Amino acid sequence: MGLSWKRIWGLLVLVFIVGCHDNGPIWKPLEVTVSAYNSVKSQTANNPRLAAWGDTLVPGEKSIAVSQDLIALGLGHMTKVRIEGLQGVYKVKDKMHGKWKNRIDIYMGNDIKQAKAWGIKKKVIYYAIEQPPE
Template identity: 45%
Template sequence: MFTVTRLLTVVLLTISMVGIASAGQKRPNSLKVTATAYNSVSKQTDSTPDVAAWGDRLKPGVKAIAISSDLLKQHGLTRGDKVRISGLDGRYVGEYVVLDKMHSRWRKKIDIYMGKDVHEAKRWGKRKVTIHW
């Protein structure tokens, strides 16, 4: 016969084991952000437009994003993280790598790298998307 003490012991052990088993697993995060596009041209960046904030060299065709500083500080994203973006279509679907940082004035914002195609970046405009990492 189970006593209340035995029952509680079994329940607590089960909860503890589940907690320990999932402790090392990273939970997926997601957040709704504003997405714009940018290019590696000096008019949009600085005198070294192909070099991102952490020193990575950007080349057309690379699926990279720049993120606002709050995504670094408050949400735990960092250089090299892989990010999936919901709300994209066509050739933009896929996984992106965080390789650049945005000016500190921006909040909940990403910039999608579009090489040197300024026309395409302007056509992209500004959209609300959800990022997953």
């Protein structure tokens, strides 16, 4: 799937903005499949609010789970992520099952209706790579 002009323009604007700030994070783009999940027993193992890195998930917070192949690309624990079309910055707090590839899951607390309404979408995400101090 190619990038649309809208996405290319947004990426250029982002690159310009990032280039104007010293020692802030570099926001690296990546197109992924985005789904949603909840902290309910039917969707998780054992304690539904306990994430893979040991974090306790709190409904309302902006957190995501990532497929394990994305961890090697730099989307490790507590990496900051922006998701195309959504407000705010999310943090990586959970890992997905090893069967998933190139995918993130947005945490939607206990709101199963909201997660189902989200469905599965292709989105460009931007993840933060911290620059070393000069």
